[in-house]
Amino acid sequence: ADRNMVIVFDEVDAGIGGATAERVGRVLAELATEHQVLCITHLPQIAAFADCHFVVRKEAKKGRTRTQVTEVRDESRIDELARMAGGETVTDVTREHARALLQR
Numbered sequence: 001a002d003r004n005m006v007i008v009f010d011e012v013d014a015g016i017g018g019a020t021a022e023r024v025g026r027v028l029a030e031l032a033t034e035h036q037v038l039c040i041t042h043l044p045q046i047a048a049f050a051d052c053h054f055v056v057r058k059e060a061k062k063g064r065t066r067t068q069v070t071e072v073r074d075e076s077r078i079d080e081l082a083r084m085a086g087g088e089t090v091t092d093v094t095r096e097h098a099r100a101l102l103q104r
Contacts, residue, residue: 005035005036006035006037007031007035007037007038008037008039009037009038009040011040011041011042012024012028012041012046013041017043017045021043021045024046025045025046025048025049026049029049032051040056042084044081044085044098044101045101047080048098048104053073053077054070054072055072055080056068056069077098077102078095078099078102079095079098080098081097081098081101082094085098085101
């Protein structure tokens with residue numbers, strides 16, 4: 001296998017959730033041991049398997065769209081996974097869930 005291969009998965013989570021998403025995350029993590037994997041996902045069950053986690057935000061103003069890409073680490077990663085799991089309101093419960101996802 002070509003170790004320099006980059007594999008891109010865009011919206012790999014379409015139509016799945018829960019345990020299936022976790023299995024997909026595990027498969028992607030396994031692929032990443034041999035290849036560079038870039039995955040766009042909205043599911044924390046998949047994002048938690050990443051070695052590096054980036055948040056992409058788009059904002060449209062006056063007919064122009066701006067995109068901001070930010071790497072999240074440590075507590076900000078926990079907050080982002082919690083937001084992905086529970087919506088805009090991050091709570092102690094969603095943070096604990098995020099921590100549990102990262103410990104797998």
